[in-house]
Amino acid sequence: MTERSEGMTGTALGTWDAVRLVAGREITTRTGSKAFRITTILMVVVVVGFVVLMKVLSGGDDAGSRIGFAPAVAPLAAAFTSVAGAVGENVTTSQVDEATGEQQVRDGKLDALVTGTPTSLRVVVQEDLPDGLNSAFTVLARQIALNDQIARLGGDPAAVNSAVGAATFSLQTLEPPREFEAARLLLGIIVGILVYLSIMLYGQFVAQGVVEEKSSRIVEILLTTIRPWQLMVGKVLGIGAVGFAQLVVVVVAGVLTGLATDAYTFPSSIAGGAAFWAVTWFLLGYLTYALVFAALGALVSRQEDVGSVTAPAIMFIVLPYLVGISVLPADPTNEFAAVLSLIPLFSPMLMPMRIALGVAPAWEIALSIALSVTLIVVLVWLAGRIYSNAVLRTGSRVRFRDAFRTG
Amino acid sequence: MADVLEVDSVSKRYGDVVALRELTFEVRAGELFGFVGSNGAGKTTAMRVILGVLAADAGDVRWAGRPLTLETRRGIGYMPEERGLYPRMKVRRQLVYLARLHGMSPAAATASVDRWLERLGVAARGDDEVQKLSLGNQQRVQLAASLVHDPAILVLDEPFSGLDPVAVDVMSQVLREKAAAGIPVLFSSHQLDLVERLCDRVGIVRTGQMVAAGPVDELRATGSRRLFVDAPRADAGWAAGLAGVRVVSFDGGRTLLELDDGVDDQDVLRAALATGPVREFGERRPSLTELFRHVVSAEESTVDSGGRA
Numbered sequence: 191m192t193e194r195s196e197g198m199t200g201t202a203l204g205t206w207d208a209v210r211l212v213a214g215r216e217i218t219t220r221t222g223s224k225a226f227r228i229t230t231i232l233m234v235v236v237v238v239g240f241v242v243l244m245k246v247l248s249g250g251d252d253a254g255s256r257i258g259f260a261p262a263v264a265p266l267a268a269a270f271t272s273v274a275g276a277v278g279e280n281v282t283t284s285q286v287d288e289a290t291g292e293q294q295v296r297d298g299k300l301d302a303l304v305t306g307t308p309t310s311l312r313v314v315v316q317e318d319l320p321d322g323l324n325s326a327f328t329v330l331a332r333q334i335a336l337n338d339q340i341a342r343l344g345g346d347p348a349a350v351n352s353a354v355g356a357a358t359f360s361l362q363t364l365e366p367p368r369e370f371e372a373a374r375l376l377l378g379i380i381v382g383i384l385v386y387l388s389i390m391l392y393g394q395f396v397a398q399g400v401v402e403e404k405s406s407r408i409v410e411i412l413l414t415t416i417r418p419w420q421l422m423v424g425k426v427l428g429i430g431a432v433g434f435a436q437l438v439v440v441v442v443a444g445v446l447t448g449l450a451t452d453a454y455t456f457p458s459s460i461a462g463g464a465a466f467w468a469v470t471w472f473l474l475g476y477l478t479y480a481l482v483f484a485a486l487g488a489l490v491s492r493q494e495d496v497g498s499v500t501a502p503a504i505m506f507i508v509l510p511y512l513v514g515i516s517v518l519p520a521d522p523t524n525e526f527a528a529v530l531s532l533i534p535l536f537s538p539m540l541m542p543m544r545i546a547l548g549v550a551p552a553w554e555i556a557l558s559i560a561l562s563v564t565l566i567v568v569l570v571w572l573a574g575r576i577y578s579n580a581v582l583r584t585g586s587r588v589r590f591r592d593a594f595r596t597g
Numbered sequence: 598m599a600d601v602l603e604v605d606s607v608s609k610r611y612g613d614v615v616a617l618r619e620l621t622f623e624v625r626a627g628e629l630f631g632f633v634g635s636n637g638a639g640k641t642t643a644m645r646v647i648l649g650v651l652a653a654d655a656g657d658v659r660w661a662g663r664p665l666t667l668e669t670r671r672g673i674g675y676m677p678e679e680r681g682l683y684p685r686m687k688v689r690r691q692l693v694y695l696a697r698l699h700g701m702s703p704a705a706a707t708a709s710v711d712r713w714l715e716r717l718g719v720a721a722r723g724d725d726e727v728q729k730l731s732l733g734n735q736q737r738v739q740l741a742a743s744l745v746h747d748p749a750i751l752v753l754d755e756p757f758s759g760l761d762p763v764a765v766d767v768m769s770q771v772l773r774e775k776a777a778a779g780i781p782v783l784f785s786s787h788q789l790d791l792v793e794r795l796c797d798r799v800g801i802v803r804t805g806q807m808v809a810a811g812p813v814d815e816l817r818a819t820g821s822r823r824l825f826v827d828a829p830r831a832d833a834g835w836a837a838g839l840a841g842v843r844v845v846s847f848d849g850g851r852t853l854l855e856l857d858d859g860v861d862d863q864d865v866l867r868a869a870l871a872t873g874p875v876r877e878f879g880e881r882r883p884s885l886t887e888l889f890r891h892v893v894s895a896e897e898s899t900v901d902s903g904g905r906a
Contacts, residue, residue, distance in 0.1 A: 203671065203700040215694050219686060407681035411742065414648045415671050415698040582650055584679075 208416040212424025237444035245453035247372040254280035258291040260305040274326040382543040386511040392433035393479035400487030418578035464546035475538025485573035488580040510536035534565040600626035607656030616642040618805040624781040631792035632785040634802035640785040674748030689723035699746035713741040753784040793885040817882040825881040830873030
């Protein structure tokens with residue numbers, strides 16, 4: 191008998207021990223599942239794919255076009271490089287004899303071969319001359335013709351060219367300049383998609399997990415040992431840790447791919463910053479919606495009902511995402527998106543995109559974080575109350591009002 | 598009597614439906630207490646109140662004189678009416694998790710889980726997901742879940758439903774052992790023969806009230822006296838002339854009689870012998886099933902509402 195009594199008092203389980211146990215179960219069962227491995231691989235593939243796309247959109251220009259000059263026109267190479275630079279084309283020139291050069295163009299080792307005479311240029315390409323190079327050659331040909339005319343009129347082409355080259359104008363911008371290179375826009379899109387997908391996926395895992403415990407009735411056994419809030423918080427933290435780990439893996443894979451392929455046309459600190467904010471906003475957005483989903487999940491007893499009970503909350507995730515993904519790439523400074531990005535339920539999907547695009551001032555970031563954190567604190571209380579009241583009620587759907595009021 | 602699980606005047610209503618009406622009974626340490634009653638009588642509600650997953654409107658549940666808290670409830674082994682396990686979690690891992698929620702250390706939990714899986718004959722399925730097991734084996738795992746943490750009290754809702762005869766024997770033996778080890782064991786069942794065989798005491802619940810509670814023999818001794826007489830040559834009216842004796846049933850000389858108080862059974866025997874040979878003559882106590890039918894179908898007004906144990 192005394193042995194029994196000891197058993198009774200020996201069941202010490204600290205408040206946070208219980209939360210840790212629940213979270214630990216979520217982490218081990220979820221990271222061990224096939225679904226987790228598949229989604230991780232898919233997300234890595236998508237992100238690496240985007241980074242490669244970024245490289246394709248911007249990267250080709252980095253190495254520059256390779257232009258071969260036949261010996262007869264070789265002296266023009268330097269002039270061509272400066273003309274090309276003036277029209278925004280990056281080129282590397284080399285001197286080759288005509289036959290070899292033609293073969294190299296055929297093999298794709300050269301983008302273009304310049305032959306003919308200084309007064310009558312001939313450009314050999316495989317199929318087509320890119321627009322930028324087309325302009326450069328046109329300018330070069332015109333300059334040669336101009337030099338010729340100046341010399342004929344008795345002028346000094348070099349003096350004229352230097353005078354022309356020095357001519358400039360002053361520029362006054364009414365708004366601070368913003369350059370949205372394609373790569374930067376893609377960065378914003380990647381961040382938007384990743385944060386959206388992660389919040390959606392892991393938020394719904396919470397709802398499904400809550401309902402799994404209700405539908406399998408194990409919640410009744412669990413709640414004879416721990417309090418409802420411990421179960422809810424443990425579940426939210428455990429699933430969140432899994433989502434966090436997955437997102438970090440995906441984001442690191444993306445940043446490293448970018449560095450390895452030299453895909454960034456912007457400083458790599460911008461990519462790193464975007465990655466940091468993506469993870470931060472995932473955490474804020476996940477906590478917000480996981481609490482909402484935990485409370486909503488507790489209202490129903492069957493997996494089939496999860497969809498309908500969580501639909502309104504899902505709309506709140508989808509709408510800002512759609513606004514972000516459809517408006518921001520075309521118009522990064524869009525006012526409507528900027529305002530939405532400050533509202534707590536919408537910030538997690540919009541703010542990281544705006545930060546990645548470089549259009550979110552620090553005060554807006556700080557304000558949106560403060561508002562989101564405040565909402566999370568309120569939700570901990572609200573969701574805890576609804577969850578505790580509804581989680582043991584099986585059968586028909588518990589009305590929101592009843593779940594809030596009783597207990 | 599320190600180690601007693603007391604349910605004291607517990608009432609619970611769901612809207613207009615009264616589920617428990619001042620339900621009162623106790624289960625002593627080392628006792629097997631059978632909880633019987635028709636569907637909807639309040640057995641499950643009572644158990645859920647004991648486990649604290651349902652709050653009573655009034656009344657107390659005490660263990661060793663003190664109200665149950667979350668800490669003491671952690672020492673209860675519970676099998677809910679609707680079985681509850683994670684369908685997609687492996688058996689061993691799941692049981693270890695539950696044992697740890699009951700406060701066991703990882704090492705103690707693992708050892709205990711292996712012991713019980715072995716004992717209940719499901720050790721080979723330890724690494725399978727629960728949903729891959731047959732219903733009978735799931736039931737064994739469920740029992741293991743209520744036992745792994747070496748509970749100080751056992752509360753089992755319909756533990757025998759869905760079990761094959763072998764599993765019923767294993768379950769019965771486990772319950773007896775636990776009671777012998779000094780644990781109060783409360784379980785509900787519709788298999789009354791099993792309850793009769795197994796339990797030290799039985800409580801019959803009707804519409805949320807305990808209408809009869811006590812040792813099975815004592816309960817059977819209550820109510821009217823009945824005699825069974827087998828006199829093959831007797832005709833249907835042989836006992837008609839005896840005062841204070843009613844014929845309950847007659848079947849070719851096999852007669853069941855109900856005697857009023859004060860009637861001498863030897864007078865009945867003499868009357869029977871007068872018809873010819875008597876093959877069998879004896880007192881017939883009602884089985885628990887008959888008692889149950891009698892009690893459950895009784896009019897509310899005739900019920901002794903103070904059915905204290």
